[in-house]
Amino acid sequence: MSTLTKEEIDHLKNTANAKALQRRRLKTSALLITNVIFAFLILLPLLYAVSIAFMPSGELFSTEMNLLPKHPTLTNFRDALQKVPLFRFVLNSFIVAGLITIGQIISCSLAAFSFSFLNFKGKEVLFMLLMATMMIPGEATIISNYLTVSGWGWLDSYHVLIIPYLTSAMGIFLFRQFYKSFPISLYESAMIDGCSNIRFIFRILLPLTKSAIGAMAVYTFINAWNMYMWPLLVTGSQQMRTVQIGISMLNSVDAQSMTLMIAGVVIIILPSISIFIIGQKQLIRGMFSGAVKG
């Protein structure tokens, strides 16, 4: 048997290394390409909508395949803003979604605090009852809710859009899950230190559950922003309309101008997308913090 020289050993080592490296690179790039393809497929409608928003309407309705605008124009945006008070709608939606978010965070965190830190009779039953309300679809109660608020003369106002949504069973449930992983000894320690419950919530609990609050805020804001049925039912004047309804008004005013409508859609999805991008980290961390950390 012949012995290998040092050079030969080195050579063998190098080729083996190179092969492994190549294989790994191949794997990574295959994965990347697959991901890009899927991402593109999923984003296609959105990207196409953005593209349409910049097209003159003639281009869209031609027989040719037009994925990108040949003569990009901003007229669609200008027309959309002129046809309906889109900025007013956006402002309304911001006010409504913002206040609902703040309200839900306060009410849900307080309720979840008592469900997870305090001991009182009937706690379990009350919580079950609360969870049971999550099983009733919103559509089932919408008429009775409408009759109630109209009886109070609340129609067509900000408070009718906001107040019914100031708390949510889902939010309480989410917060309670977060608090369950919160070390109880911190609460006990604060109690012995002489801390009141309210003070504990604002000085210790909330600062330490920022990620939960972030997740809740993003989730609630987007839900409130996308609300359709309820605002449609309870608002009548242009002053009180939110964006989702405003956009459908573009449809009824000028039924055939697809490009105009899509320009409107692009304007109104910008805030919710940007909220999502800003809050994305918090959202993912919050949604999974219970699951991963255990």
Next chain:
Amino acid sequence: MASVTLKHIEKIYPAQDKPDGKQNLRISEEGVHAVEDFNLEIKDQEFIVLVGPSGCGKSTTLRMIAGLESISRGDLYIDGTLMNNVPPKERDISMVFQNYALYPHMTVQENMEFPLKLRKTPKEEIRRRVQEAAEMLEIKDLLKRKPGALSGGQRQRVAIGRAIVRHPKVLLMDEPLSNLDAKLRNQMRAEIIQLRKQLKTTFIYVTHDQTEAMTLGDRIVIMKDGVIQQIGTPEEVYDHPTNLFVAGFIGVPKMNFFKGTLLKTGTEYKVEIEDVIFPLPKDACKTLVSSGTLVQDVIIGVRPENILLMQTESLTQSGSTAKAQPLPTQPANAGLRALPGTADVSELMGATVQLHFTACDGDRTAVIPALQWESMQLQPGQPLAFSFRGSDIHLFSETSGKSLLREPEKV
């Protein structure tokens, strides 16, 4: 700076809330009895240690004193005031938790200021007290840091600091050292002793580690299954355990227990283990006479450090009753009777050696000086002989497990 009195304190959990793995507790119609008839008078500035295996109710008792658990029955007095239904913050106590329970988003300084701020202490006073505590605990350099940037030992110091800045009447500690590694634990133990001298407050300390209990406590309360087994100074519980449980729990390594018989001739008592007779010393006989103890089966307890190992040459010739010769390093024990055994493994602990051996149908332990061990050259599997002095014998009733050598008034 206060006395604490617990009178017939009980904790009963509803049966459906029964924690898993606590089958040892008594269950009645009312529920699970986690603590039963706990009576203790803690003097001002005393250091009391509650010790026992996990699930014995020691933490529950501490939490009842803190006000974190409700008291099912009985009365709790702090400085003569009934505290049963007083919320924790009005009891003027502070507590150090096992997991430190520091507020992670506050700096060390803010953590320590927090309880004072809640009590609306003037700013000057807050600064002074935090400085004072930080100096005492040597954490002055850490004041600006957050708990996340501290080591376990430093965090525990901060937790103690937060507990002492308030100058509480009673300082409660719930296994404060059990999250630390062995070396740090020893160091912190020494520091707690030091701290105790400076603080002049009442300490109630919970631990499952009998070494901590022995070194820290003025008095130790040993608990098992929610029931107090013995209350006494470290010396008392070590030298005169009231029952088998205390005898086995206090002391490392564990006490050796032998089955035997108590014999009586006139006013003289003797114990017999496997046909070998050990006479009992006079004061033990006196106690037994005064309590009118009869001839019966007993359990004889001997601490590992009281086991005397002997040379075995003579033993192999004439059996267990041979006159074994004491080793030169031991005091003269001529005339002691010896029992046979077989050496198992040995552990060198430094100055001493723990020898595990088999004798009288059981595993036994002896602690001997390392020097003596070297001179013996005992290999695993080799026969050995051992003995003990009558004065080192602890005697327990086989039926009740109670000590027979404790005078009735002490029980």
